[in-house]
Amino acid sequence: MSVFLAKRLLTLIATLAGASIVVFLVLDILPGNAAQILLGPDAAPDAVAALAHKLGLDQPAWTRYWHWIGGLLTGDLGESYAYGSPVLELILERLQLTVPLALLAMLFTTVLALAVGVSAAARHNRLADVGLMGLAQVGIAIPNFWFAILLILVFSVKLQWFSAGGFDGWDAGLLPGLKALLLPALALAVVQAAILARITRSAVLEVMREDFVRTARAKGVTQRAVLWTHVLRNALIPVVTVMGMQFSELLAGTIVVENVFYLPGLGRLIFQAISNRDLVVVRNCVMLLAAMVVVVNFVVDVLYAAIDPRLKASDL
Structure with a gap:
């Protein structure tokens, strides 16, 4: 029974890892700028860039991915842009x-x-x-x-x-x-x-x-x-x-x-x-x-x- 459960647990972990990569890549390549949407279409470029930096949107994709995975493992999922709540x-x-x-x-x-x-x-x-x-x-x-x-x-x-x-x-x-x-x-x-x-x-x-x-x-x-x-x-x-x-x-x-x-x-x-x-x-x-x-x-x-x-x- 232990071998059976071990195989299933390894499959579960591998599947979750693969799913996290797919979810991140799909959402990361979506068009649009969250900072621009939050500030509105008439916002100044400097304000949009400052908000994007505050939200971490200007960081490389792999950095944001590992930061996200680390947050998932520690229970820190970040803060909502729209709600301003964890x-x-x-x-x-x-x-x-x-x-x-x-x-x-x-x-x-x-x-x-x-x-x-x-x-x-x-x-x-x-x-x-x-x-x-x-x-x-x-x-x-x-x-x-x-x-x-x-x-x-x-x-x-x-x-x-x-x-x-x-x-x-x-x-x-x-x-x-x-x-x-x-x-x-x-x-x-x-x-x-x-x-x-x-x-x-x-x-x-x-x-x-x-x-x-x-x-x-x-x-x-x-x-x-x-x-x-x-x-x-x-x-x-x-x-x-x-x-x-x-x-x-x-x-x-x-x-x-x-x-x-x-x-x-x-x-x-x-x-x-x-x-x-x-x-x-x-x-x-x-x-x-x-x-x-x-x-x-x-x-x-x-x-x-x-x-x-x-x-x-x-x-x-």
Whole structure:
């Protein structure tokens, strides 16, 4: 197990290093001058040059890169050009909303997908199977921002059960906070649940053809117990793979949904930083999202080994 984890950790570190280089180079070669944008188009060249020097924009690229990496390792992410606040404080404040939103959306995605996928597989080629997969296909085709607007129109404008947007913070209470995130989480989850449901159905159908399933049925095990105890566990490997990728997509998808619901999360921070060309904030937020993707993939690899020890043994 130690060899398996060591290999995965080395891969994680190498991937993060490569991602940091790509993120820095892509943002560094973008046209435009942050100092010019902050001071306005009519600012004097001397003032622009002085601000660029203060922000370190006149330093060589490799110097700025190593300074940035050193800050990442020590927790010093610099100061936002637009907000005038430490970037780390801005990110930590916004993550208090974005991470619970992504986790709630992932919970909805998992529950809906497993229920629909297993139910459809249990009724293979019947009307219920066709109907559920038809709904899943419609869910895949729906853009999450359009579904978010539809939820606002129905549940906020028409029924007035939920607020149309905004977030009062967790200080207002856990239930009010979860209520504010419910519609955004559903908007994020509907597409991912539809995709995962189809994959779950295919994986369950494949496992149901195995000999051990027929043996369990011959022993008198009920259909429900066979599906949820024997079949689903062995079908989880492709499902967990997609769930890992989907959680990363949910984190990235918050950029759009948070702007629809006016939520002060990480996605809205990135959107505002791009508009202000606040490269310090953009660079660190994009790197954070990339790191989350890599870490999630690492967790998925570890879960592989827990679900199917043969995968772990093959790496030893």
